[in-house]
Amino acid sequence: MPLTDALFGAFAIPFMGRALLVMLVLAVVAGFVGVLVNLRGLEFISDGLTHAVFPGLAIGLAVGGSAGLLPGAAIAALAGALALTWLDRAGITSDAAIAIVLTATFSVGVIVVSRSDDYAGELEALLFGRVLTIPPDEVLPLIVVSITALLMVLVTLKQQLYRAFDAKGSRAAGDSALVLDLVLNSAIALVVVAAASTIGTLLVLALLIVPGAVARLTTARLWWLFPAAAGFAAIAAWLGLALGFAVSVGAGVDVPAGSTVVAVFVVGYAIVLLVSSTIRWSRTRINGSRDRAEHRDPVVAGDGR
Amino acid sequence: MDDSPVLRLRGAAFTHPGGTGVSGLDLDIARGEAVALIGPNGAGKSTLLKGILGLVPRTAGTIEFGSQRPGAGGSPTLASHAPNGMVGFLPQSADLDPDFPISVEQVVMQGRYRGLGLLRWPGRADRAAVREALETVGLAELAKRPFGELSGGQRQRGLLARALASDPGLLLLDEPFNGLDQPNRDALVGTVRALKTRGVAVLVSTHDLDLARRVCDSVVLVNRTQLASGPVDDVLTLSNVQECFEGVEVEIDEHTLVVPGHEGH
Numbered sequence: 001m002p003l004t005d006a007l008f009g010a011f012a013i014p015f016m017g018r019a020l021l022v023m024l025v026l027a028v029v030a031g032f033v034g035v036l037v038n039l040r041g042l043e044f045i046s047d048g049l050t051h052a053v054f055p056g057l058a059i060g061l062a063v064g065g066s067a068g069l070l071p072g073a074a075i076a077a078l079a080g081a082l083a084l085t086w087l088d089r090a091g092i093t094s095d096a097a098i099a100i101v102l103t104a105t106f107s108v109g110v111i112v113v114s115r116s117d118d119y120a121g122e123l124e125a126l127l128f129g130r131v132l133t134i135p136p137d138e139v140l141p142l143i144v145v146s147i148t149a150l151l152m153v154l155v156t157l158k159q160q161l162y163r164a165f166d167a168k169g170s171r172a173a174g175d176s177a178l179v180l181d182l183v184l185n186s187a188i189a190l191v192v193v194a195a196a197s198t199i200g201t202l203l204v205l206a207l208l209i210v211p212g213a214v215a216r217l218t219t220a221r222l223w224w225l226f227p228a229a230a231g232f233a234a235i236a237a238w239l240g241l242a243l244g245f246a247v248s249v250g251a252g253v254d255v256p257a258g259s260t261v262v263a264v265f266v267v268g269y270a271i272v273l274l275v276s277s278t279i280r281w282s283r284t285r286i287n288g289s290r291d292r293a294e295h296r297d298p299v300v301a302g303d304g305r
Numbered sequence: 306m307d308d309s310p311v312l313r314l315r316g317a318a319f320t321h322p323g324g325t326g327v328s329g330l331d332l333d334i335a336r337g338e339a340v341a342l343i344g345p346n347g348a349g350k351s352t353l354l355k356g357i358l359g360l361v362p363r364t365a366g367t368i369e370f371g372s373q374r375p376g377a378g379g380s381p382t383l384a385s386h387a388p389n390g391m392v393g394f395l396p397q398s399a400d401l402d403p404d405f406p407i408s409v410e411q412v413v414m415q416g417r418y419r420g421l422g423l424l425r426w427p428g429r430a431d432r433a434a435v436r437e438a439l440e441t442v443g444l445a446e447l448a449k450r451p452f453g454e455l456s457g458g459q460r461q462r463g464l465l466a467r468a469l470a471s472d473p474g475l476l477l478l479d480e481p482f483n484g485l486d487q488p489n490r491d492a493l494v495g496t497v498r499a500l501k502t503r504g505v506a507v508l509v510s511t512h513d514l515d516l517a518r519r520v521c522d523s524v525v526l527v528n529r530t531q532l533a534s535g536p537v538d539d540v541l542t543l544s545n546v547q548e549c550f551e552g553v554e555v556e557i558d559e560h561t562l563v564v565p566g567h568e569g570h
Contacts, residue, residue: 039405155423162415165405169464172358172394173419173471220406220451 006246007238016245019131019257022142022198023237029146030191030204031211031233033153035225036184038212039164044098045084046188046208051102052080053192054109054201057126062112070141073196077189080105085181129200129258131241142194149190156183161222199258206262207233210269217276232268240264309371310335311475311506312357317366319349319356327352328365329530334475339497339507341517341537344527345550350510351397353527354477357508358394371474393468397479397510401460403453409463410448413438416470438466441499443492458489465496476500478509482516494519514541 011020037046053073060072080101087097113123134142153160163170163180171177188208195204211229218228240261247255310333320326327349334340342350355361357368370391393416416438417431439445442462447455455463461481468476481493497507497520509516517524517537524540526532526549533540533549 158415158418158421158426159423161407162418165407165412165415166401168396168400169394169415169467171360172355172396173415174359175419216406222407222411225406 006242006250010242010245010249014136015132015134016241018134018136018139019198019241020238022134022139022194023131023241023261024234025143025146026191026194026198027207027211027233027237028230029150030195030207031215031229031231032150032226033184033187033191034208034210034212034233035215035229036153036160036164036212037188037208038216039161039225040184042184042188043205043209044095045088045185046192047205048084048098048102049077049080049185049189050192050196050201050204051106052083053077053189053196054126055105055112056109057196057201058109058112061122061126062116066135066138069197070138070145070193073193074145074190076105077193078186081182081185081189085178085185088181089178125200126196127200127202128256129196129198129203131198131257131261134198138197142197145190145194149187149194152183152187152190156180160184199261203258203262206265210265211236214269214272217272232272233265236265236268237261309369311338311371312508313367313369315367317356317368318364319352319361320364321352321361325349325352326361326364327356327527327529327531330366330527331531332525332534334506334508336474336504336506337501338523339501339509339521341521341524342508342510342527343512343517343524343541343546343549344510348528348549350527351479354394354479354508354510357475357477358392391474393471393473393476395461395465395468395476395478395481397483401452405453407452408448409444409450409452409455410435410439412452412463413448413466413470416467419471434470434472435466438469441469442466442496458485458492461485462489462492462496465493469496469500473505475506475508478507478511480510480512482511482513517541 010016037043053076056072056074056076056079057069058072059076060068060070062068063072083101084098087101109126110123113126116122159170159175159180160183162173163175163177167177170180191208192201192204195201195207199207211233212225214232215225215229218232219225240263241257243264244255244257244260247253247260248257312332312334314330314332317330317332318326318328319330320328330353332340342353344350352361356363413435414427414431417427417434421427421431436445436448439448442465444459444462444466447459452460452463465478465481478497482490485493494516497509497516500507501520507520509521511517521537523535524537525534526540526545528549528551533545
């Protein structure tokens with residue numbers, strides 16, 4: 001299959017076009033929110049939220065079929081955001097506490113799903129997503145959920161960054177730590193909700209964490225972090241979908257699209273890490289040899305004697 | 306012009322949820338006045354400053370900012386919220402990540418956020434205020450540098466600039482001289498003097514009589530309760546300071562309060 005077909009032509013097919021639209025919006029929003037996850041060090045709490053959403057998806061599916069997925073996930077995610085914000089404020093932020101909450105909620109989800117007739121199929125769809133089979137009438141709700149998460153973060157962005165940099169200073173300036181944490185955790189939860197319906201609850205964490213980590217490697221300028229993370233996420237999502245299509249249709253090897261997207265995210269991170277490490281290493285070498293040259297004994301121009 | 310004090314406490318007490326606190330506070334700070342807050346470790350100096358900020362609940366008495374009184378005292382959950390942007394605060398130590406990707410001027414701009422609220426973004430006036438604050442503390446040359454690259458003293462001055470950028474009527478400084486070298490101490494003293502001439506009221510907790518004598522108009526001695534207050538020379542007597550430091554042997558040399566066995570934090 002020609003490269004241009006995979007990169008551009010494939011997305012003329014309606015289901016691929018829908019997948020690209022949803023993934024681009026989701027990736028940009030997740031990249032943006034992910035910068036704050038990175039700056040606040042909320043990676044493990046985000047993992048807790050991804051698991052907390054699972055029973056909501058399962059119950060939503062059991063009660064309302066696929067139309068019940070989004071509302072079920074939204075309720076579970078917001079409840080999870082409340083619970084994790086409360087745990088954090090109560091000083092119960094140990095890894096053990098979060099691990100207990102996330103495994104408990106996950107097991108509830110598995111029990112609910114196990115009651116259905118198509119246990120294996122539904123479990124797989126919830127865990128690993130169904131980005132290529134998003135029904136047309138679910139596209140708009142997914143975009144609305146993603147944009148809502150973005151707006152929540154945008155409106156509080158100055159204050160979120162202040163809190164990320166200096167939590168005590170932010171409180172002294174009159175910002176409410178509870179409100180800011182609740183808003184950020186809810187925004188993360190909404191990204192998880194949108195992502196759970198597309199690339200699955202297990203893979204969503206890559207969307208939240210990898211772009212922020214890539215941005216930190218590529219720039220030390222605060223306001224460049226956001227376009228860097230969003231840009232990386234959008235390009236990786238596009239390439240991931242194209243690669244999945246090329247391998248599945250061109251090579252005849254059936255690979256799940258969500259997993260391909262996440263694989264491209266991780267490979268992208270590895271490449272950026274390698275390049276940035278090489279640049280840092282060569283800068284250190286150049287600076288080191290310059291320092292040595294500056295400290296070398298001056299050569300005295302002799303008169304031949 | 307409003308002649309009422311910038312800050313007035315009457316019989317105020319601030320108490321942490323755990324029960325420790327400071328009480329019996331009667332204090333007036335006028336525009337352009339600097340007041341030193343002196344007491345041993347654990348005397349409640351930081352609690353008092355945080356109480357003024359509304360971070361520690363006021364459990365008795367009254368507090369007034371200018372002519373505004375944020376509620377009467379008595380309720381154990383009553384905070385003392387100052388009017389928007391009126392109080393600037395320089396904490397004793399800020400637990401800041403040196404790798405956080407933020408420049409000096411971006412840190413100082415945070416001082417403007419409270420006035421901007423949620424939806425407005427910094428404009429020309431805010432950038433001018435940031436420049437002025439950086440010039441006041443002598444860091445204008447380093448505005449674009451990553452904050453984490455500054456020395457400890459420069460960081461402290463950067464955080465002071467952030468407090469100044471909010472254009473406060475009252476500035477609270479919590480042990481600002483801790484760990485500063487002489488050039489940074491001199492810069493800080495100069496800054497406090499400049500603020501006073503601009504009409505800013507300053508309340509500074511310190512162990513350092515150098516600061517109290519060079520820039521403060523009056524002193525408040527506290528040790529869980531207010532023990533004495535008034536002009537520097539009247540209050541900083543050996544007997545007053547010995548009482549405040551609870552019988553610990555106290556020497557007062559020309560500049561520094563030396564309390565053997567006391568770490569000076």
